[in-house]
Amino acid sequence: MNAALGTGGVVLGLVGALGAIVTLAAGIRGRRSELMGMARTYAFMVAGGAVLAVVAMERALITRDFSLEFVANNGSHATPALFNVATLWSALEGSILLWALILTGYTVAVALKFRDRLNDPLVAWAMLTMFVVCLFFFGLMLGPANPFRVLADPPLDGPGPNPLLQNHPLMAFHPPMLYLGYVGFTVPFAFAVAALVTGRLGEGWLIETRRWTMIAWAFLTVGIVLGAWWSHEVLGWGGYWAWDPVENASFLPWLTGTAYLHSVMVQERRGMLRVWNLSLLCATFALTILGTFLTRSGVIDSVHAFSESSIGPLLLGFFGLILLVTVGLVGWRGDRLRSPARIDSPVSREGAFLLNNIVFAAFAFVVLLGTVFPLISEALTQDRVSVGEPYFERMTTPIGLVLLFLMAVAPVLPWRKASAETLRTRLLWPGWVGTGLLAFAVAVGARGLAPLLAFFLAGFAGGAALRQLVLATRRQGWRGLVGRTNGGMVVHLGVLMIGVALAASGAYSVERDARMCVQATAGCPSTVTVRGHEITYLGPSTDMNAARRQVGAQLKLDGRVHEPAIQQFMNGTQQIGKPSVHNTARDSVLLTLTDTPGADDSASVKIIVQPLIVWLWIGGGVMAVGSLLAIFPGKRRVPTAAVSA
Amino acid sequence: MSDVTAPRGRPARTAAIVAGVILALLVVLLATRDPATERRSTSRLIGQPAPGIEGEVLLGEPFDIGATDRWVVVNFFASWCVPCKVEHPELVKFSQEHTETGDARVVSVVYSDDADDVRRFFGERGGDWTVFDSDQGRTALDWGVAKVPESYLVAPTGVVVERFVSGVTQAQLNAAIEAYTRAAAAQAGVSETSGAGS
Amino acid sequence: MSGSGSATRRVGWWPWALMAVVVVALLAVGTLGGKPPTLDERAHNLEKSIRCPSCASQAVANSDTPAAEAVRVLIRERLEAGDSDEEIRDYVASRYPDGRQLLLDPAGRGFGALVWAVPVVAAIAAVAGLVVRFGDWRPAAVTATDADRELVAAHLAARADQSVIGPTGGPEPSVAEPSVAEPSVAEPSAADPVDGPDGNDQEGA
Structure with missing residues (x-):
């Protein structure tokens, strides 16, 4: 039936x-x-x-x-x-x-x-x-x-379903959000193909589809952030992003999509970068298919062990077809459709967007290369290598810092050309905001060049974004928060929260493995203190139902009882840790059992304290809100020439 | 008209050709790779000398895997693992059968488990072979064990010939031993080097 | 208010010089004189750079499988024995068939070096390409030069050419005056914050 x-x-x-x-x-x-x-x-x-x-x-x-x-x-x-x-x-x-x-x-x-x-x-x-x-x-x-x-x-x-996917409600929302994002990019892609085929590469179709792209992008952003949140809550090693191939696969279209959302403004204002913008849209869509292929064909080693299937060759064939069509169309039409306009000065809004696009393209290239490099190496040299977190971290840190710098400078740049004096004037107080944040970070003991630079630049960029929002709201009241530029600035604020949280939690987390006893003895305390958080072991607990057996430990953390546990699902071959997370605005404490609590009233607990984690999720929320503000600009101008321009 | 709009040649076409070639290579690369899981299982110990087992002996008599002329089944297990419970009777039957013939034996290595639980496990379910403790996970690490249960068949020559994941049966083990014995006999025989029968 | 205020108040270079001094001083305080990493930190960094032998792609630090635990114990032992980070990584790799595969950052030599070098070379090439392509970025563009005249000629020719392809409107509506046509429909109060060229009208002029 x-x-x-x-x-x-x-x-x-x-x-x-x-x-x-x-x-x-x-x-x-x-x-x-x-x-x-x-x-x-x-x-x-x-x-x-x-x-x-x-x-x-x-x-x-x-x-x-x-x-x-x-x-x-x-x-x-x-x-x-x-x-x-x-x-x-x-x-x-x-x-x-x-x-x-x-x-x-x-x-x-x-x-x-x-x-x-x-x-x-x-x-x-x-x-x-x-x-x-x-x-x-x-x-x-x-x-x-x-x-x-x-x-x-x-x-x-x-x-x-897989036990790991069964124990957190976030898993119910992460994939649909991701798919709403992935699939949403089909719409601008379809219009890009149509524009190439018909040769009508003007701005009209672009304005029509820009909002669709924003929507898809916003969903993808939320999907990625929810995925990170889920791993932090469920996996218990304190991580939220491991540069796993499957994560990279979702990140790649996000990068090219973000690049497009910026460069499309250059096309609207100056009529330039048309072919480049189309290529970005096609790349974004192709990357969603490539990502699905990488995820589902099992060609690359990943934690996300999906069941194997014979779907791989078909997805790859479809990916090839997309490439053939889009690359062919760009090659055939591209040169006729190029705009003759030029950039007057590199120090201008369009200059900054251009640099932004190069940086995002480089970012995407690094991620893609790192993801497929093990395959390349094996194919060409029979040499098996792995490319993981250390590579991505080292390569993307400077890229991230450059992006933060651009986020500080670009919003105050006028179109066409900026004078040094304009910059000096407009950037002055954002600069001091960054300096203030840096001074604060140094004062509370933050050390290390990369995180400190990140704090300075994030403060700088936050100042620039706030400046734009303050100017706009002063001019137009609450409407100053709505619209693409201003909504975009809200999105920037969300990105900056995430950037600061990434830098802080990456550099200043502490991890401690402790064996704890209900009755403190030598070598087995009942209370440990990590970064000012007091954790006391109260005793074990068990919970059984038809699907699983759960053995946990009751731990009092700053006055509240938490119960991290180890679960054994009846049909599983693996024991699965169920960590407990305590979030505050300042830091998050993650409690994980490293071993089933024994009969001798002791428990082995991993305690991870990470600063500012919660700002990752808040930042994601702010990005979503900012995207909404950018999508609904109220009564907007009617595009001058309907479809063709 | 192209010489007006594109004064510097045809950059879009050039770029499309370059990108097309690179992307075509990428597609070819992706199309010709084996699935990662296959690569993983073939890259392990098969055909290599068996690593030593150095953990403490929890049950049974001491045993040195490097100094035996029998087939050895090295079984990694834990008492909390459901498929391990399922496969255990099979190992018991296999062990009984080959204790009589004297040509093969079983050893078990604990994987992330409590010594008391292990003793109870063997007490309830039978099995009189040697059980090593996990040696802080080092043995499993040397053998490359990902999840229990996992069993390795080691030939009398000390070479690992087969890996069984998520449970093994008496019949599977016997079939593997028979296949390799026949193959070895064929290779030792005069001309039939190709008779890797299975 | 302060927008127009800051326009009239000319900002010289000295506040920026002061800021630069403060920032450099703060960065120096925050970077120099750091303690050498503790054994714990080194162990954690090593755990992040070595793959768990029994996992697909997880680092030892992110995995609680017994195999990862074993590598952790190994790292700890070697650190306490006084080995350097690189020695420990080599040691772990040597214990496995195909052990280099366990190192999550490919070595900076041989074929693996490409994964580091290619993006850097590509980025430099992209920036260099842009500089060449927009080679006539010069303040001199304010006064009309031959390059400008060529540019204008090219624009005009292109305009004629483009109008063949797209009959509706010029190809460059925005070059002439971007915001003329656009906000005409919107209410005057919401003079299109989207494209309002930042504070141009507020402060720039």
């Missing part, structure tokens, strides 16, 4: 996408607007298919219909309700299903937004591109990633 319903949905989507492609192609070829106008109907058709499939799958998961292979492999009677719904994206097939749902959602949104202009060839080409992407994902679901495979002999119960 569920399988039939779901397969029906997938087939409906596939047929809809196929029909749309044929219809649109015929419409564009014959310039027949009634055919092009049918894109909306087809959009509803594919979306209907995706919704049907997702409903069928959720129904199967909630009713625990183990006749579906996906449910048998990933569901269980013991999984609680919220996780039952979220089980959809805990494994490959379900993730692809979610991807298709979001993609068709975006397709409908685009069709509705442009309903009056569906017969414009530019929009028609964009719709066509989106349907091709839809076709690919529905095709995956009928081929190697079929979520509705049926078992002849259904089991009575399933193992449930």
Whole structure:
């Protein structure tokens, strides 16, 4: 029943996408607007298919219909309700299903937004591109990633999702956010392809899609931050970012997307960098597919051990197709579409954006190279190497510092050309803000060149962003917070919080392994103090249910009882630590058991104290708010020339 | 018209060609790599001399893996691990069978577990072979154990020939021993070097 | 208010010189004379640079598997025996078949050096390329030079050319006067904060 319903949905989507492609192609070829106008109907058709499939799958998961292979492999009677719904994206097939749902959602949104202009060839080409992407994902679901495979002999119960994904509600939100981001980049990509094909590379289409890009970018940002938060809360080693290939895969499109959001402003104001902007959009979309390939094909070693599947070659083929189309289009059209405008002075807003783009491109290049270098090395020299955190940290620290510097200077730069005096005047008090922050950091004992520079530059950039916001609100009241530049400054403030938190927690964390006893003895204290936090061991605790056995330790930390534990899931081969985190604005204390508390009333506890961690998550929230402010500018100017310009 | 808008040649085309070549190489590279997990399992000890086992002996008599002419199954386990409990009876049967024939034996190495729990585990479930403690995890480190249960089959020559993850059965072990014995016999035989039968 | 105030008050170089002195002094205090890293810190850094032997890509520091624990014990022993960081890394690597694979930062020699060198070379090349491409960045551009005249000619030619491709509007609406057309629809009070050229109108003029 569920399988039939779901397969029906997938087939409906596939047929809809196929029909749309044929219809649109015929419409564009014959310039027949009634055919092009049918894109909306087809959009509803594919979306209907995706919704049907997702409903069928959720129904199967909630009713625990183990006749579906996906449910048998990933569901269980013991999984609680919220996780039952979220089980959809805990494994490959379900993730692809979610991807298709979001993609068709975006397709409908685009069709509705442009309903009056569906017969414009530019929009028609964009719709066509989106349907091709839809076709690919529905095709995956009928081929190697079929979520509705049926078992002849259904089991009575399933193992449930990976235990690590079961014990924190953040896991229910991190993947959908990430996918809303990834998939959202399909829209600007589709318009970029359309612009290249039709040769209408003016600013009109760009203004139309800029907001879509912002939305996708904001979702991706939130998704990445939630992922980091989840690892900090759940994994128990005090980390939030390990430069794992899968993390890098989500970070790469973020980098190119961020570069685009900046350089697009140069195009709007000065008409320059058109081809470059298109290339950034295409790269961003291609990187989301590459990221999915790296995550799902198992070609690269990663902590995120996803189940293996035969989906890899198809994703790689699709990635190759995207590259072929976009690189070919840029090569074919690029030179004709280039703008003749030039940059007057490097010390100008556009000069700063250009430098920003070089830095972001370098950032993305470093991350990509580091991620695939083990493969390159093995292929060319038979030499197996690993590239990990130390490499990425050393390479990205200077890049991050340059970005902080640009964030300080760029917001006060006028377009075209700046005089030294303008800079001197405008940057003066932001400079003193940075100096003040630096002095404060040195006074409280912060040491080391890189973190101190980061604090100084972050203060500097924070001053510059605040200056812009203060000027704008003084001019226009609360409206001064809205709009792209001002919302962008709010986003900058969020980035700066994250930057400061990264620098501080990276440089000044302490970690202590302690063996603690209820009754203090020589060599086994009952209370330890780490960075002013007092931790007392009260005794062990156990908690059993059908799904897992949990042995914990009650630890009093600054007056409140925490209970880090070690969990053994009934079906698992691994013991999983369940840490306990105590956050304050100043620092976070992470308590993890390194061993199951023994009978001799002792417990082995790892205590990690990290400064300013909570600002990572607050910064992420501020970035999200800033993106919202930038997306909804209230009543905005109407673009001068509608689509073509 | 291109000589007006593009006074310095065709940078976009040049860039597209350069980028296209590099990206094509990347795609080829990604397409020709084996999955990481396969690389991992082949890169380990198979075909290498077995590392020593230096932990303290928790149960049974001392045993030196470098000085035996029998097949040895080195089993890594923990009492808290469910699949270990599942595979244990198989190891008991295998051990009993080969104690009689005298051509193979089992040793176990504890993986992150309590000595008392281990003794209880063997007390309840049987098994009279040598059990080493984890030597602070060093043994598992030398053998490259990722998750328990994991078992290694070591030939009488001291070379590791097979690795079994997440549980092993008596039948699997016997089949592996038989296959390698036959292959070795074939190689020792006159001309049939290709008879790596399995 | 203070916006226009700061415009009239000319800021000379001396506040910046003062700031530079303060910043350099603070950085010197914060950087020089640091204590050598403690054994704990060295151990932690080593744990971050060595992969856990039984994991896919996690560093020893981030893993609680017994194999990672064993490497931790090993690092600790060697540190207490007085080995240098590099000796310890070599020692750990030597204990494994394919052991260099455990080091998370590839060596600065041989093929592995490329992963360090290529981005640096590429970044330098990109900046150099820009400098060459925008070679006529000069304050002299204020007075009309031949380069300017060429630029204008190129613009005009391009304009003629572009209008063939895109019939609606010039290709460079923004070059002439960016904000003329744009805020005309918006209410005057919200004179488009988005593109308002920062404080140009506030302070610059």
